[in-house]
Amino acid sequence: MRGALVLRGALGAAAVAVALLVPAIVEATAANPPYLQQVIDLIAIFAIATLSLTLLSGVAGQLSLGQGAFMAIGAYGTSLLAVRYHWPLGLAALAACALCAVTGVLVGVPALRLRGAYLVMATLAFAGITYGAILNWTEFTGGPQGIQGIPAPAPFGTPLITERDFYYLILAALALALAIVTVVRRGHRGLRMRALRNDELAAMAVGVRPAYERTAAFAISAALAGLAGALLSMFVGYISPDLFTIDQSVQILTMALLGGMTSVLGAIVGAAGVQTLAELLREFSEYQLIAYGAAIMIVVILVPDGIVGGLRRALARLRKGAT
Amino acid sequence: MTLLALEDVRLSFDGLTALDGVSLPVERNELVGVIGPNGAGKSTLFNVICGYYRCDEGRVELAGRSLSGLPPWRIARLGIARTFQNPRVFKELTVLENLMVAERTSGLRSWLDVPRRVRAHAREWLAHVGLEHARDVLAGGLAYGDLRRLEIARACVGRPSLLLLDEPAAGMTGQDQVDLVEVIRVVRERDVAVLLIEHNMPLVLGTCPRVVVLNFGRPIADGPAAVVRNDPHVIEAYLGASDDEEVAADAPQPG
Numbered sequence: 001m002r003g004a005l006v007l008r009g010a011l012g013a014a015a016v017a018v019a020l021l022v023p024a025i026v027e028a029t030a031a032n033p034p035y036l037q038q039v040i041d042l043i044a045i046f047a048i049a050t051l052s053l054t055l056l057s058g059v060a061g062q063l064s065l066g067q068g069a070f071m072a073i074g075a076y077g078t079s080l081l082a083v084r085y086h087w088p089l090g091l092a093a094l095a096a097c098a099l100c101a102v103t104g105v106l107v108g109v110p111a112l113r114l115r116g117a118y119l120v121m122a123t124l125a126f127a128g129i130t131y132g133a134i135l136n137w138t139e140f141t142g143g144p145q146g147i148q149g150i151p152a153p154a155p156f157g158t159p160l161i162t163e164r165d166f167y168y169l170i171l172a173a174l175a176l177a178l179a180i181v182t183v184v185r186r187g188h189r190g191l192r193m194r195a196l197r198n199d200e201l202a203a204m205a206v207g208v209r210p211a212y213e214r215t216a217a218f219a220i221s222a223a224l225a226g227l228a229g230a231l232l233s234m235f236v237g238y239i240s241p242d243l244f245t246i247d248q249s250v251q252i253l254t255m256a257l258l259g260g261m262t263s264v265l266g267a268i269v270g271a272a273g274v275q276t277l278a279e280l281l282r283e284f285s286e287y288q289l290i291a292y293g294a295a296i297m298i299v300v301i302l303v304p305d306g307i308v309g310g311l312r313r314a315l316a317r318l319r320k321g322a323t
Numbered sequence: 324m325t326l327l328a329l330e331d332v333r334l335s336f337d338g339l340t341a342l343d344g345v346s347l348p349v350e351r352n353e354l355v356g357v358i359g360p361n362g363a364g365k366s367t368l369f370n371v372i373c374g375y376y377r378c379d380e381g382r383v384e385l386a387g388r389s390l391s392g393l394p395p396w397r398i399a400r401l402g403i404a405r406t407f408q409n410p411r412v413f414k415e416l417t418v419l420e421n422l423m424v425a426e427r428t429s430g431l432r433s434w435l436d437v438p439r440r441v442r443a444h445a446r447e448w449l450a451h452v453g454l455e456h457a458r459d460v461l462a463g464g465l466a467y468g469d470l471r472r473l474e475i476a477r478a479c480v481g482r483p484s485l486l487l488l489d490e491p492a493a494g495m496t497g498q499d500q501v502d503l504v505e506v507i508r509v510v511r512e513r514d515v516a517v518l519l520i521e522h523n524m525p526l527v528l529g530t531c532p533r534v535v536v537l538n539f540g541r542p543i544a545d546g547p548a549a550v551v552r553n554d555p556h557v558i559e560a561y562l563g564a565s566d567d568e569e570v571a572a573d574a575p576q577p578g
Binding site: 183184186187188189190191192194195197198199201202203204205206207208209210 | 373375394395396397399400404405407411412413414415416420421423424425426427428432433434435436437438441477478480481
């Protein structure tokens with residue numbers, strides 16, 4: 001038992017060290033360091049968005065194809081507050097995440113009546129409506145032109161310009177998101193959410209209030225997706241509706257399914273896998289959805305609990321064989 | 324004081340009468356056996372008490388408080404715990420986690436961790452039902468008898484004032500049944516009333532001081548086991564019992 005804990009701690013420390021050294025490794029080995037670092041930054045941003053699904057789906061059992069819309073609200077909220085109303089960037093991002101949480105409740109409450117495919121359709125519709133709104137509400141959102149001139153964050157006074165500087169900000173946000181999902185999952189409320197996901201009738205029989213738990217999960221999940229959107233807007237510097245099409249939501253769901261939602265690591269693995277795939281298929285971007293569809297089908301059939309879930313089971317089997 | 328009071332509870336599904344005027348008082352800390360042929364409405368009665376079904380007519384009260392129209396989770400929090408005829412556990416949670424779910428916590432703390440007192444209380448019940456050895460096993464992998472023990476323990480963790488057991492001895496053999504009787508005794512030590520649906524007649528007649536017999540959704544006998552056993556209506560109901568399926572073997576899916 002103690003040995004396992006020590007091993008865990010060592011692995012965790014190693015992971016942190018590697019994460020901190022990534023820019024140096026990229027610098028030393030990549031043919032085009034800024035490009036690779038940019039891809040890695042995007043992976044970390046999308047890992048946060050994927051974690052929002054790990055919480056909503058993996059813990060509370062609600063599927064959503066609307067996470068891209070929460071990203072959009074996080075991105076537009078941050079950008080509008082910062083650019084048009086000159087709020088400090090950090091405060092703008094915080095307010096945008098809070099707005100996402102409120103929106104999450106507004107979407108989550110009617111969604112309570114829905115399960116499975118119906119819930120997916122409803123959240124998909126939400127993503128469609130949000131996209132339509134930011135595209136057509138030109139006076140407010142800038143329409144197809146989007147919003148430009150989003151300032152670079154400057155947490156320590158000097159603005160973060162390079163992909164490398166940005167990486168540490170995103171890494172800190174990712175660590176926060178990982179901590180939130182891990183803590184919620186292990187806590188008592190998370191336990192009640194997981195029970196609800198397992199068996200709603202039995203959960204009610206021990207006093208779990210389904211509507212309350214699901215709405216709470218929706219709110220936190222939306223805020224996390226909003227955080228990813230806020231980071232994306234700061235990272236790219238300008239935003240436009242085509243960053244937040246329905247495809248974006250599909251991509252996030254693909255990441256979650258590919259990596260697996262039974263563990264927070266799944267979000268990172270899934271984001272890395274899909275983002276790498278997207279970069280490789282950059283020239284065939286119109287076929288991206290086909291690739292995602294194929295990836296989802298393969299994963300769902302071969303490893304229903306995702307890559308990380310599958311690896312864990314394989315590892316457990318190995319360990320059993322060894323003893 | 325009367326803990327649970329059912330008054331003239333009626334419920335029918337599409338013209339099929341499941342409960343046909345059930346009146347039943349249960350006292351604090353009482354142990355009442357509920358028997359009757361298949362389809363007599365025993366499980367349906369439990370589902371009405373717990374709020375999974377809404378009765379068409381009649382009243383259900385817990386300690387003087389009406390339960391009519393309350394959702395199941397609310398009724399659970401008011402102090403009625405239950406087990407299901409087909410065990411329903413949280414398969415992807417460990418045995419200990421299954422029990423911890425049933426504790427109530429609130430506030431920020433409940434988001435951050437599982438409070439120590441919750442863990443300790445859950446362990447206590449784990450010991451009462453003899454499942455300590457399986458503490459960290461996923462509940463989905465338990466044997467049938469252990470599923471039933473787990474369900475009973477989970478129901479008790481929430482400190483109910485009334486426990487409804489739906490055929491807890493089904494599929495249990497000799498020693499398991501002895502253990503079950505012991506668990507029921509431990510439960511009642513905590514001032515909990517127990518309603519026990521059971522097909523195993525020797526078990527019910529041997530442990531329950533009071534037995535209620537349902538037939539066609541109506542109580543046909545209610546009294547000490549020795550009296551009920553020799554009641555002509557009861558003998559007739561059992562001898563002439565049809566093998567109809569239970570009207571509602573288990574709770575329905577919501578929605």
